[in-house]
Amino acid sequence: MTTLTAFQAWLADCSAVIEQQAEHLTELDRAIGDGDHGTNMARGFRRCAELAEEEQFASIDAYLKKVGMTLVGTVGGASGPLYGTFFLRLAGPLSAAPDVDARPLAQALRAGVDGIVARGRAEVGDKTMYDAFAPALEAFESALAAGSGTAECLRAAAEAAARGRDGTEPLVARKGRASYLGERSAGHVDPGASSAVLILEAAARTLG
Amino acid sequence: MTTLTAFQAWLADCSAVIEQQAEHLTELDRAIGDGDHGTNMARGFRRCAELAEEEQFASIDAYLKKVGMTLVGTVGGASGPLYGTFFLRLAGPLSAAPDVDARPLAQALRAGVDGIVARGRAEVGDKTMYDAFAPALEAFESALAAGSGTAECLRAAAEAAARGRDGTEPLVARKGRASYLGERSAGHVDPGASSAVLILEAAARTLG
Amino acid sequence: MQKLLNDPADVVVEALAGMAAAHPDDLLVDMEQRVVSRRGGPVRGKVGLVSGGGSGHEPLHAGYVGPGMLDAACCGEVFTSPVPDQFVTALRTADGGAGVLHVVKNYTGDVLNAEMAAELLATEDGPQVEIVVTDDDVAVQDSLYTAGRRGVGGTVLLEKVVGAAAEEGRDLSGCAELARDVNARTRSMGVALGPCTVPAAGVPTFELEEGQMELGVGIHGEPGRRRVPLGTAREIAAALVEPVVADLGLRRGDAVVTLLNGMGGTPLLELYLMFNEVRAVLDAAGVTVARSLVGNYITSLEMAGCSVTLLRADDEVVRLWDAPVATPGLRWGA
């Protein structure tokens, strides 16, 4: 069963790994975007990691809502509303629960990913973070259907996300800033797909 | 005896050699000035070289006056008025003469160099073109006093000018743009002193 | 990184502090929300005009706050859209009771954050807000399946023209209609001759060998659609103007407002030279330049290069163009 403490550990892990990978994310964004993805993400997740120290949260969903709002309020750019919406929606299926197992987590993940699509209207193959999230969600649900526990489901999700991220490399972008480059966007991994993998890998390390 | 044709050959020679050395002059000016001396000089002397084809001149002095006015009207910067004045004043002692020998040439050279000083108020050691012209004039006059002919006098002048130019290298500039650099102007040859040598060497080749 | 900076993370707030100090009589700066507004506050009964976006495009947008143009602008991090709270603050600040027109450049980040701001305001009984999205960059293909075209130089012209209409008392739906019309009759195309460096990144946004240029760039230091050999100003003018003329469907006898915009690092001397070539291309097409602007109006930090924006003009557009404007970045008649 995953507790509030675990979710807080997740965000701490996200912040640490994003900070550490910020230059890499920015580098990816420099190639096909505007070179701010790492800075944006680090700014936002740093704030999120601080939340647990500043405030007592009554429940997982209250905490995740605050994370979402914090991301919306600090990241900016395209990724701010998208990741913000992801965490805001993640909270919904978890409301009130003091701890959760794999089933509500799957619902939450679906709600979060649906939120990204509702906001960004991306489809698979558009070369966005959705190209990591979509297979991750699918892998989580398959693992769950096959009887796996939270840890295993999350590991499957993170691995699928990484494959999805790698799959963005040859794609021509159709959404986000990279779409302005047309054919020239091919041959580069999408920065948002890369940060999505970092977040899901952190989940596998902390929520399982 | 030096004729109008020889003076016209002088300007043609000046133009050719300055064109060829323009990048070098600009390079020198880039180090301690604003990187336009070669361009300025080439623009002006190119126009001067064209004069002989465009117009019939009644006398040497009429021709040199036109050269001076052309330089004043096309070179710009510090060197335009200075070289312009040099050629305008050069004309004075040669007025009316159909051809000249070393004596009036010495007078003309003195008048020209005095003109540079009257305009620019430079002293020897200020790191300007005057550091080439002053020893050149002295050498010309000494050679003349020792009984040399025009060719020899001009050769002596050009050689002295070259030594004067080389002598500008260690100097700290007190006049012109290089003076703004203060101590940093030391260690570079003055561009105007370098172009003065080109002009006097051309004289030695053509007026002798 | 050769920049005038303290901590790169503070560049936007510190620049805003400088802006406040430089225009004490004209601008009010909310340092917390990074919102710049007219010192007099919103004009009662006038439609408020708001824009905002990432920083690094100065004078856009904060430099266009003032009588005749914007009522408020908010400033995101360099090349990063503001967050919804900033838009909310700017929209509230600009409301004089007649509603607010929110001009959003078409970038995913700007649009999403603006939409979230609108959602927040709707739940808070905030001012009535109409969003108009600018998307004038012909380098990018207009398509329903992509993010669409970028909003670039046309945004400046739109803010001027619609600002004048709002000042005249046009109502919110009238201003929105005008704004959409101006956007529809405006197209742009840009070229980069050198990159820029985002302070927080510290390295140039791309590398360009001598003798190459990036054709079809936006305003975020990004590479363009194609890297091609550096042309003469004449060739570049043709490469920029012709697609714009074609996309706008301009014909002999048409008139335009022309913006020859510097990207930030190209000297005015070159911009005037370019304008001469742009005008020659338009002359050849029989298109008249009714009004023009030459200079740095929507920049990409210190990027070298320029963009051309054409706005198909009629008497009404010219009249609104000529109306007084008094902002740090654009000023006449006042």
Added chain:
Amino acid sequence: MQKLLNDPADVVVEALAGMAAAHPDDLLVDMEQRVVSRRGGPVRGKVGLVSGGGSGHEPLHAGYVGPGMLDAACCGEVFTSPVPDQFVTALRTADGGAGVLHVVKNYTGDVLNAEMAAELLATEDGPQVEIVVTDDDVAVQDSLYTAGRRGVGGTVLLEKVVGAAAEEGRDLSGCAELARDVNARTRSMGVALGPCTVPAAGVPTFELEEGQMELGVGIHGEPGRRRVPLGTAREIAAALVEPVVADLGLRRGDAVVTLLNGMGGTPLLELYLMFNEVRAVLDAAGVTVARSLVGNYITSLEMAGCSVTLLRADDEVVRLWDAPVATPGLRWGA
């Protein structure tokens, strides 16, 4: 060389053609002599105000032609003083019968060519001409044995203030006296963070390693007095402002007009940030900023960097500063 150019030899004339096209109602351009003047011609009975110099400093000087400022300006090659004929034409063009004040920046080339122009006019019974030489750069020591200090940013402030006085009907000697007074109470200091490239030369004017800066630069892309490690904006502000304050002998309670000038290649974002630091240094010295300008006003092509100019202000200076001006480069109240 990454520039918007056709033949580098034609950059000045082509830019002037663009300038004429961009300001058809306001400016008249003599393409032969490269003289820009007010379209209305000289104002009868008003003292004419003329300046000129090498190109590459845009908007200075041609961009300051218009009501409230210059009557005519002439444009030399890039970084090269105009020739006497150009000054003669500009001075004649500006003469409305009350004489002409000729503002010359203190460079050997500018001074010599201006002197020759004055000699030519004296023999031709041209207009009465007074020459005022600006020399506000404290980076260079003032000395009788050298070329003296350079004229830099102070020239812009002087042209504005004296332009207003001429517009009010002040006579030639009054304008000249005011101009000398303004020059005497103005000082500047500049810094370069990167070089520029003169089109005809094709290579940068100097090389600067990352992390270094040139302190005490002029406006001709030249190296400065000292190459020192690149400081923070805060440190640079102190290095620029303190010598200016000291040289002007400013004291607690004094007021100044401040120009925070960009050299051409530094984004406005950084200039505002710098202005914030400059103001902080002045605050600490108890000096009030009565008026300010932040932007590219006297440039060195696309050089990166900035300069600070302070003009000791009194009520009269502020009044003349606030008077209307309507030029491409500076405009308010009109």
